Amino acid sequence: MRNRHFRRTARTSVLGTAALLAALTLTACQGDDQAAADSAPAPSAPSEQPSDSPKAPADQQKDSTGSDADSGSASGSDSVSSSGSTHAEPAAQKPKGTAKDTGADSGPVTRACDGGNTKVTITAVTRPINHMLLTVTNTGSKACNAYYHPFLAFGEAQAVPPVYEESKPQAVVTLSPGQSAYAGVMTSSADGSGEGGYSTKDLTVSFQNRQGSGSTGPSSNVPLAKPVYVDSTLKVTYWQATMTEALTY
Template identity: 35%
Template sequence: MRTSITTHTSRIRRTTIAAALLTAALSTSACGITEVSKDPASAVPAGTAVTAPAPSTAPVSPGGDTTGTPRVPGGSSTDGSGTPGTAAPSAPAAGSAAADRQATGGMPTAHRPNGGKTAAAAVATCTGANTRVVVQRPVRPINHLLLTATNKGSAPCDLHAAPYLRFDQAHAPTAVDDSTRQQSVIRLAPGGSAYASVVLMGERTGGEVNGRTASRLGVHFASANGAGSTGPSVQLTLPSGTYLTDDARVMHWTESFEDATSY
């Protein structure tokens, strides 16, 4: 009889404990308590969308620009309207190799004349291409011709030595009086003039002197190196009755009208 009572009591106790455990489990589930994972991603409930953080509306550019203007690849930028605009390229730093190449058309300094210095433009020689010549026969002094050379171009030209004269079809040019040589080259500005007198009849005493009347005069221009004439000549019609002898001579060009007319 005692054994039956003990068994019944044990069953009641086990039933009570099981009921208590079930009640505790149901209470815990109702409170929503779950295990916390070390992995943050696994902690997101299933079915919840994961979005990346929105980018800042004013990104900082590599150059430190914080204005919020977006950069466009290829050297362009956009203005406030969103229209692409080309950014101006930066100029090379002064004294840099890039600036040197830009200023000299890409030619290295070692290959440029005068070590990279800009050479002054050469002045042209006065010739018939850029110079007008007029011939006159003055009243005084007698037996003279006066030549006037004027620069008709738009740039200066250099007039060298003396004019080389050929009357008609003479075999030799008229003699030059080197005692009238100038100290420097005559540089004629546009519109500027120089002069030279021609003595038609020399002062030779004794001996036979041949003379003739001429109608045409060829004026040739001396070269810069003194080796003969250069450029086109000028052909002039002489004043009627121009008479000259074999000992005629011409002076060097001069800028002084007084010196020319007193020769």
């Protein structure tokens, strides 16, 4: 009887001990799970916009300079303005041609002045002595160039008079419609040293071509108010832009 009671007590003690160990083990497992949960990283927040969301309004896509952020850089020679219109690069402009120290031009081809697009007059002047002023005026509708110097023929002269080389301008004189150019003419020597003098009321003026290799276009017959005396010292200047320059020589 005593042994049976002892065995029951021992069995109860073993069962109690086992239950206690199981409870302790469960408590430890729960503590480990809680620690693991505390140390796990927090889940990442979802993105603010889905990948297929519509683009922001156009005015929000421009950067601080006012250009479209996704437009990229322009290629080729054309450029795009802020209004979206395309502008071609301006064509390179040719420099206006003037021939320095030659009396001829190197710019765009312009028609030479001649007797068909000008009016020519000649007048006597008091200074310099024995000089006259030749004036050519563009009567056409387009500009013309008064190249080099005029070819003069007084009366029945067989040769044109020489030119004052020092009067050569830096550039050809271009005449717009209505504008004039001038040339000074020394008709005879003041001291009577000239030879072969004669008087005439006839004067023919011819114009030089662009190359300076001869005359061009029709000549002009210039009426003289009274006979003009000329001799071997007859000389002419290059065409000048002003009367003052023409009468300097």
